[in-house]
Amino acid sequence: xxxxxxxxxxxxxxxxxxxxxxxxxxxxxxxxxxxxxxxxxxxxxxxxxxxxxxxxxxxxxxxxxxxxxxxxxxxxxxxxxxxxxxxxxxxxxxxxxxxxxxxxxxxxxxxxxxxxxxxxxxxxxxxxxxxxxxxxxxxxxxxxxxxxxxxxxxxxxxxxxxxxxxxxxxxxxxxxxxxxxxxxxxxxxxxxxxxxxxxxxxxxxxxxxxxxxxxxxxxxxxxxxxxxxxxxxxxxxxxxxxxxxxxxxxxxxxxxxxxxxxxxxxxxxxxxxxxxxxxxxxxxxxxxxxxxxxxxxxxxxxxxxxxxxxxxxxxxxxxxxxxxxxxxxxxxxxxxxxxxxxxxxxxxxxxxxxxxxxxxxxxxxxxxxxxx
Numbered sequence: 107x108x109x110x111x112x113x114x115x116x117x118x119x120x121x122x123x124x125x126x127x128x129x130x131x132x133x134x135x136x137x138x139x140x141x142x143x144x145x146x147x148x149x150x151x152x153x154x155x156x157x158x159x160x161x162x163x164x165x166x167x168x169x170x171x172x173x174x175x176x177x178x179x180x181x182x183x184x185x186x187x188x189x190x191x192x193x194x195x196x197x198x199x200x201x202x203x204x205x206x207x208x209x210x211x212x213x214x215x216x217x218x219x220x221x222x223x224x225x226x227x228x229x230x231x232x233x234x235x236x237x238x239x240x241x242x243x244x245x246x247x248x249x250x251x252x253x254x255x256x257x258x259x260x261x262x263x264x265x266x267x268x269x270x271x272x273x274x275x276x277x278x279x280x281x282x283x284x285x286x287x288x289x290x291x292x293x294x295x296x297x298x299x300x301x302x303x304x305x306x307x308x309x310x311x312x313x314x315x316x317x318x319x320x321x322x323x324x325x326x327x328x329x330x331x332x333x334x335x336x337x338x339x340x341x342x343x344x345x346x347x348x349x350x351x352x353x354x355x356x357x358x359x360x361x362x363x364x365x366x367x368x369x370x371x372x373x374x375x376x377x378x379x380x381x382x383x384x385x386x387x388x389x390x391x392x393x394x395x396x397x398x399x400x401x402x403x404x405x406x407x408x409x410x411x412x413x414x415x416x417x418x419x420x421x422x423x424x425x426x427x428x429x430x431x432x433x434x435x436x437x438x439x440x441x442x443x444x445x446x447x448x449x450x451x452x453x454x455x456x457x458x459x460x461x462x463x464x465x466x467x468x469x470x471x472x473x474x475x476x477x478x
Contacts, residue, residue: 117303117348121237129219131210133317136184140191144467151460152468158416159472161377162197170376170413171369174198175391177382178206180462181214181322182221188466190325197473200369201258201326202362204386205337205355208261208323209344213239215265215321216313233346240347241304242313245270247358248300248351251293256361257335262327269313275301296354304349332369334362336390367394375412379469380444382419382462388447395451413453417444418465423457 147155165172174192176185181203192198213220216238227233234240243261249270250260264270278298282291300306318324326333337359339345339352370391380387399409424439428449433439440446448455458465 116350119235119346119348121235121240121347122232124217124236124238127222127236130221130223131182131219133214133218133320137187137320138184138463138467140188140467140470144464144471147460147464147468151458151465154416154456154458155465155468155472157456158377158379158469159476161414162473163476165376166197168375170374171200171372172198172376173200173202173369173373173378175202175378175380175383175387176207177384178204178210179382181207181210183463185463185466186320186322188470189322191470193325193329193331198331201322201331201333202366203335204383205335205342208257208335209239209243209342211321211323212243212261212265215315215318215324218317234343235346240344241349243344244349244351244354245311247354248297251354251357252290252297254290254361256365257337257358258323258326258333258362260358262323262333265315265318265321265324266327268315269311271310272301272306272308274308292353293357296351300349300351332365334366335359336362336386363390363394366390367397370394370398370410373410373413378413378415380415380417380448381466384419384444388443392447392451411452415448415451415453415455416458417448417455418458418460418462419444420459420461422459428455428457
């Protein structure tokens with residue numbers, strides 16, 4: 107029976123040069139300098155900063171995981187250097203973000219500008235349809251798939267090394283014929299198809315990133331700090347591009363979920379700091395903790411304990427004291443995923459209503475003061 111509603115052919119999408127976009131943010135205008143004195147924060151947030159800094163210091167001394175999960179606005183609002191300084195000092199052991207967090211990171215490192223008007227550009231069919239962004243992020247993930255790299259590692263390497271080298275199509279064909287059941291066969295097939303469909307030449311694809319020193323992805327690569335990415339299929343602007351490939355994105359994200367779960371394995375006595383991640387962070391974390399506890403119990407090991415959550419966002423948290431109990435279902439606060447999920451994950455959870463950049467800036471300065 108004919109399909110009455112066939113999928114659209116997105117390879118027909120017309121992408122525009124990124125430099126022609128009116129970008130709303132410039133690196134030189136938004137970057138926060140870690141050594142500058144931050145403006146004061148509310149007393150309740152100041153107390154949480156001190157508690158968080160102490161918990162991080164203690165976790166690092168015992169070798170436990172310090173997991174920092176962040177949303178895209180931390181990058182859009184200029185927090186890159188703060189994250190990079192935390193990595194420089196060995197204060198975080200794992201970073202995690204969503205797809206948008208990496209798109210802004212890449213655009214800033216490539217162009218020095220990012221962010222567009224959603225309202226204006228959806229109406230003209232240009233929202234997200236920026237050639238270099240969609241092309242190069244897919245190129246990074248396609249090449250990274252041949253090394254079984256996750257999204258964060260593949261894109262971080264792409265920025266840090268200013269591009270990728272693609273094999274000859276004949277090499278991919280030979281590998282597929284000789285090893286059709288190899289674990290990398292799907293990645294090889296996707297790259298081969300992309301090279302043919304989008305005229306990607308074998309050899310070096312040089313893509314310069316003049317602002318890569320500000321890139322969190324690139325600096326994570328430099329330091330060897332895992333940075334995992336947890337996107338959704340169709341969530342991010344790279345879906346508005348003729349090279350869009352959900353299999354490539356999903357494969358890279360699956361690797362990163364396993365790497366994220368490996369970080370949770372080391373969380374006993376550790377810290378989870380979630381900054382501005384209302385959906386991705388809590389949703390990914392609760393599944394990863396379940397995986398870890400499942401495997402531990404099979405091995406007759408105790409479940410993860412002694413960990414601390416510090417959840418930071420601008421929302422008032424439903425005006426609920428999350429350190430006491432979970433609100434009832436008839437209370438609107440019950441439906442705040444970024445509070446409710448973490449409150450159910452064992453350990454201790456503190457919600458902090460604060461500007462994300464302000465909290466992170468004060469946290470960095472406090473960690474510098476108390477030592478680590």
